[in-house]
Amino acid sequence: MAPHGETSSDHGVIEAEKIPIKTIVIIIAMQTEALPLVTKFQLSEDIDSVFPKGVPWVRYHGIYKDLNINIIWPGKDGVLGVDSVGTVSASLVTYASIQALQPDLIINAGTSGGFKAKGACIGDVFLVSGVAFHDRRIPIPVFDQYGICGKETLSTPNLLKEVNLKVGKLSTGDSLDMSPQDEAAIIANDATVKDMEGAAVAYVADLLSVPAIFIKAITDIVDGDKPTAEEFLQNLVAVTAALDQSVTEVVDFVSGKCISEL
Numbered sequence: 001m002a003p004h005g006e007t008s009s010d011h012g013v014i015e016a017e018k019i020p021i022k023t024i025v026i027i028i029a030m031q032t033e034a035l036p037l038v039t040k041f042q043l044s045e046d047i048d049s050v051f052p053k054g055v056p057w058v059r060y061h062g063i064y065k066d067l068n069i070n071i072i073w074p075g076k077d078g079v080l081g082v083d084s085v086g087t088v089s090a091s092l093v094t095y096a097s098i099q100a101l102q103p104d105l106i107i108n109a110g111t112s113g114g115f116k117a118k119g120a121c122i123g124d125v126f127l128v129s130g131v132a133f134h135d136r137r138i139p140i141p142v143f144d145q146y147g148i149c150g151k152e153t154l155s156t157p158n159l160l161k162e163v164n165l166k167v168g169k170l171s172t173g174d175s176l177d178m179s180p181q182d183e184a185a186i187i188a189n190d191a192t193v194k195d196m197e198g199a200a201v202a203y204v205a206d207l208l209s210v211p212a213i214f215i216k217a218i219t220d221i222v223d224g225d226k227p228t229a230e231e232f233l234q235n236l237v238a239v240t241a242a243l244d245q246s247v248t249e250v251v252d253f254v255s256g257k258c259i260s261e262l
């Protein structure tokens with residue numbers, strides 16, 4: 001993706017940025033977060049799956065305004081029956097969705113933890129300006145940077161003028177809780193927002209040169225005094241309403257535009 005303040009040297013990418021956005025893939029890890037948007041955009045579940053036989057991944061699709069919208073939910077774990085959260089499922093569905101649907105834009109939307117020391121409050125919705133991992137520690141020169149995998153996200157100045165979103169960096173790891181080592185890495189990543197998918201989606205989108213944006217709503221304060229799991233579950237439904245409102249506003253803004261106009 002063309003990061004903030006940089007111009008792509010790849011002419012194919014520059015040309016693609018001038019073509020109106022037609023197909024969007026929205027990656028959402030939890031069913032509770034996805035279903036209100038499925039209703040809002042009047043999407044239907046795929047009958048003939050574009051994904052390999054047997055995987056739990058679910059695609060909801062339909063036309064909204066002038067856009068082909070696809071909401072991709074990694075589905076429930078086949079054995080345990082819980083949402084397939086985390087970086088492994090997120091990378092796989094991002095890869096498979098790009099291969100099958102060739103989207104012009106990926107939106108990764110979800111709930112997340114937030115740092116009050118960096119200005120996050122419960123219910124805030126963030127547009128992510130940069131992503132990194134905080135639990136891939138490889139203390140060998142250069143491998144350390146590979147593990148962190150820090151990147152700026154697509155620059156969207158016009159979207160930010162139009163839609164009321166806070167801006168902050170996101171740090172991704174495969175745990176809901178936070179070890180002292182994770183905390184040090186998240187601080188080093190300068191992150192305001194903590195999730196379990198974003199940097200994995202960014203890695204795959206970048207690998208396949210698909211522009212991606214990240215919309216994250218705060219369900220729990222990571223540097224507060226409440227137990228994270230309890231606070232997350234308590235706020236999940238209410239904060240999802242704020243998340244889904246913001247995603248709708250972003251999709252409305254994207255409609256009729258090309259990447260370079262975002």
Ligand code: ADE
Nearest residue numbers: 111112113176194195196
């Ligand atoms: N999703 C919601 N809250 C989170 C947290 N504290 N860490 C990671 N992912 C989250």
